[in-house]
Amino acid sequence: MATTRPPARQPLADQMYEVLLGQFMDGLWSPGQSLNIGALTRELNVSQTPLREALARLEHTGLVRREALKGYRVAPLFTERELIKLMDARLVLEPAMVQEAARRTTPEFLDELKESIEELRRCAAAPRSASVRPYWAADERFHLRIAAQCDNPFLESAYRSLGGHVQRFRLFTELGSSEAESPAREHTAVYEAMAAGDAEGAAKTMRRHIENAKARALTDRQAVAEA
Template sequence: MATTRRPARQPLADKMYEVLLGQFMDGLWSPGQVLNIGALTRELDVSQTPLREALARLEHTGLVRREALKGYRVAPLFTERELIKLMDARLVLEPALTYEAARRTTPEFLREIEESVEELRRCAAAPSSKSVRTYWAADERFHLRIAEQADNPFLETAYRALGGHVQRFRLFTELATPEAASAAAPAREHDAVREAMAAGEADTAAQHMRRHIENAKARALEDRKAVAAS
């Protein structure tokens, strides 16, 4: 007699991680805000153990910080210097990754990054409050997929090492723009990279990626001023 296999249950710590990350993406937490574990356990109706495990994972991404004898706190807003240094690191890595990926394109790869660009376009045209989480997920898929396609494990590892900081950048800079009015510009910049890669123009694709990161840096610095002022 055939038996029906039940779907595997998601570990509670994983679920709490996704819940908390979703709250970050929805703008429910502010830079520097204290994360009261007691209050969170009551709000989310869980014990402290899975919640602490989830917070430890968030600490690894750079989104939260643990202070001795004080508990967890939302990571502070990037300083201007930190933001500049992060984007400078991306300027070193991502054009090189894009160049290598453009030399190794496949129909599947091009289809995947095109889907990410289309998602960015749809989100840019939708109300920001409803689409921002999907927008940043599509942005992450685009950049990470290029890093994977470059077929250089050392460059990819270096890029992934920036992952938590890039996530923090996404949440606390452009994410904080009131109407995300600049969302259409990154979508166009991503598409320029995609078109050059589809044409097999590795140098041009790398140049477009460099221009995209430089523009993102300028937008982020403007957004940081607005967030700091508010």
């Protein structure tokens, strides 16, 4: 008689990474804020080893920085120049990825994109306190799914290498300060071009989406900096 193995237990360092990332997503940490390891170990009831491993992973994403003799600190806001360069990198990668993905669509792939758009739309209409984390998760899912579908591991790897920096920009964005519903409309335009098999049209709509996202990001960065 076959036996079912119990699910593998998630390593403690992975659990701490998810907890800390969740705290970032919930707005509990501010740009530049010090991360006191001693206080965190007491708050989370863990030893320093898994916590340090989790912080090292967050450092790799760009969300936190380690300073010699000072410990970890939440990364500061992007400068305007850094934000422009990040979005310019996405303008190079994402139209190329979506053009390739549009040539390889499947019903399952299109359904997954549609579900992420519907979730994004629901979150945009929900109270901010309950919607920030699922909003950005839905946004990320849309773009990552296209990266996987483009069937070019080099393009996908290049995009994923930006992941932590994109996440950093998202976490310190004031959701709602710019039109929260605009990304859902723009994702829909990309989806419709892909569903129609229009690879060039999909690339153009993705470029327009990233350019709009760049403008919104710069506006939001200014609002956060002033606050």
